[in-house]
Amino acid sequence: METFMDTRETETTLPYIELAGAEGAIEAQGDLERLDELTERLATGEFLMETDKTIPCKCKDERLCAHMIEGPNAAGGILSLLVADDLTTRRFAAKDGTTVGALQKMIAHLQEQNLPVGVHGDEHHVNLDDPLSGCGANDKLAAIYAMIARKIDTILEYVQIIRGDADRDGAYATATRAQARTRFSSGKEVFNTVKNTEDAQTEILEGEHTGSVAVINLRSGTTLDREAIEAEFGPEYRAFCDDFWSFPAAAAAISERDNETEIQQKTLAMDIYNIATSLVLCGPGMRVVIVR
Ligand SMILES: [Zn+2]
8 A cells, every 4th residue: 555655755856855744944945056965965974973871861852052961862862751651651750740740860870870860941931930841742742641542543654664573552542642641831830850960961952943854763772962063054054853762761761670661652652753853843844864
């Protein structure tokens, strides 16, 4: 059966698929020739750099700042782990049911294992009274959960393309849990929880969203070198990055030891949250480049 993805892949000779099903505002932009060059060079892995960290601690956000967190990228940094637990076994669920309550327990658990913890804000939301953090994956968590519930079949197609297979029943169970959550801590509460933790990392990203390409990176031990892209292409041509290779290790870190079922469930939930975040924040013209 031909899916809408197959159709899209044949539309172009460039190594990307468009983000069909996306409903957000961030779109591929800029001079087409330059954008095509960035797309092709990202696909070769030219702009990947090594990282010795093993789990996501930095957001996929394409923007830069003076002191950037170094490590694997995923939606919201630690939010990807928090959501993966919330949509599966809820091992870290707080008594009061809040996402920040679960986050505190998870941070303690990760730091006991000497694993990195990171989250970000942006320069437009540093005011103390502002309930938003500046991280869309965090501030728009309710919309992202709604997206998971609404478009799980579309999301499953992306998981299938990226991973080669997708657990349909597991995905539907994830979507059901996403639909069930009605309360979300504010983005700023989530940000402050990490900011107020010793040895956790925060960064305040600068500028506006100018991402044109969303990189899905499957090469273990690497992440996107945004400064290298900036040096070649300037601030108009930036890229999001989801380091999908790091999700299984992150899932293992927040699962019962050697419980393969739980690890697979949480890896899938992380895949789903990261794709849903792109569908909420980006538009259908966003270019998705998978680096294998
Ligand atoms: Zn973010």
